[in-house]
Amino acid sequence: MTLVSYRFAGIGARLATGMLCLALFAAVAHAATPSGAPAAPIAGEHWVGSWAAAPLDFRQLSPLGTPPPVAPEDRAFPGLTLRQQLQPSVGGSRLRVRFSNRFGTAPLAVSAASVARGTGGGAISPASLQPLRFDGRPGLTIAPGSDAWSDGIDFAVEAGQTLVVSSYFERSTPLSTVHLQPSNATWRSNGNAVSAPRLPDAQRVPVNAFVTGVDVWAARAIRTVVAFGDSITAGGLDGDGGGNSYPQQLATLLRKSPGPGAAREVAVLNVGIGGNRLLYGGAGQSGLARFGADVLGQSGVTHVIVLMGTNDIGRTAFIGAPGQVVPASEIPTPEQLQAGLQQLVRQAREKGLKVLLGTIPPFGGSSYWNEHTEALRGAVNRWIRGRQDVDAVVDFDAAVRNPAQPLALLPAYDSGDHLHPNAAGLAAMAGAVDLQELRE
Incomplete structure (x- = not known):
């Protein structure tokens, strides 16, 4: 098998890929x-x-949407x-x-x-x-x-x-x-x-x-929560090799702390994709395009946690950088990101889902950060915190930021790239979710 190493555009996670083509x-x-x-x-x-x-x-799987090269014999x-x-x-x-x-x-x-x-x-x-x-x-x-x-x-x-x-x-x-x-x-x-x-x-x-x-076949009340997002949701990028993620930690929290009432069990589905963007495709279909299949199409889904926008914002830091292709038409405004998130909220509501909307975590010191991207992140987070049409706002930003430097991750939560939380940071993200909200 021919193995190829590549890097998602705007994401600092390297992944060895292979092709089994028949x-x-x-x-x-x-x-x-x-x-x-x-x-x-x-x-x-x-x-x-x-x-x-x-x-x-x-x-x-490659940044430009073309398959990695594979030898004819493979x-x-x-x-x-x-x-x-x-x-x-x-x-x-x-x-x-x-x-x-x-x-x-x-x-x-x-x-x-x-x-x-x-x-x-x-x-x-x-x-x-x-x-x-x-x-x-x-x-x-x-x-x-x-x-x-x-x-x-x-x-x-x-x-x-x-x-x-x-x-x-x-x-x-x-x-x-x-x-x-x-x-x-x-x-x-x-x-x-x-x-x-x-x-x-x-x-x-x-x-x-x-x-x-x-x-699984359920003869009892079970809530099914879909965690929708990019690599910060997908997890496994903290270098521990354990495939850790905040949805995985959230599922563990829910099992260890059963709540009152009949609906004590909550399934947590992780549909994060590394490098994924809300508005545009590239690393997978855009969040807007895949929301129907990946969230609304899950069996028995009752809740969705949306954490999207980091890559839409961060990729704009690479404009003009060698090897980076960021068309001017794909540079988002706060209003475009807000409209995209609002569209997801509306679609989920129309299907009867409860919606938890997450703020975008800090990435100060990473390759994504500059004054422009920080202004974008701040504007989107202010809009998210002001939402009255969702069931809850999950303040992931507040959960993992450094109080002394609020534009950056807390050092104890930093995987090392200043963008992706480590295992402790992912646990803090899971802890920011209101468990009772998921049981209702």
Whole structure:
């Protein structure tokens, strides 16, 4: 596999990427639903999102939207098993798995798939292994631009445990729909190994592909909160290698401090994308473009926490810098950012969601900071703090800033780049969220 290192435009996070490209094939779409279509709720019992990731187009992993170069001999991998681990945020006795071909240009054929409890390093517990089926069949083909759910299966899920989804692709398929959620890991192996306790000759893959959601069947009141944002939401950039994030810490807080009343369980879904912007695409679709699928399309969603704008603002600091392309048309005004956030609030409200709007954390001393970007951040934060049309304002800025230098992160919360909070800073962000607001 050819590995390429790249840097998101305006984001100081380096990420090693690879490509598993397989030749195109023709197939008829089966058992697929339009991307972002929410599951129909059933009175009393229904599917709720327990884990999710925001997919993006593999071609957008480089700053200029072009795929990293791949040697011709690395373009085809027929007969491949991918094994991805993930951590559900609430439990249940049944589950289903979402596969996505949202950014594919050809049908995606999943020949076989399974789910099991993980035992570490891509290994699974054989006693827990269960095959996944799709309308009763062992595989399915998903049309370009679509998602598809497996059939529901009886499988006891616990919050915070590690699940492993294995998928076998008999035919060659281009890698297209991926996600980079740091708390997950994917391995690959040749041949059909979806039932293998340990993958033979397993190789770690630097991106996660095709699996984007796990739902659990709820016969009780569960709130599902979607954390929507960029790398500060996605997490995993503090250098500890643990895939830490504020949504992950928030889910832990909620489990450790059950609240009063019937709705004590809260699922937290992290749909942050590193480098993502509110108004314009580049590192993934713009926040405005992906909000419907990544937030409103989650099963049983009840709340959303919006933390967006850092990259829209910070990228303007690179105007004129070598190798940076920031068109004048993409330099935002405070009014444009405010209008974009207001649009997300309106869309969420129309779907009956509660909205928590987050202030933009400080980035003084980082490559994003200058007087202009600070003025933009200040104007947007003042507007956010004055909102009366949201259920709560989460003051992330106040939670992580240095009281002695309020334009910068508290040193104890700084990952080192003066932009991304470390594990302690992410914990402070989670602590700034009103837990009771999420339970109501």
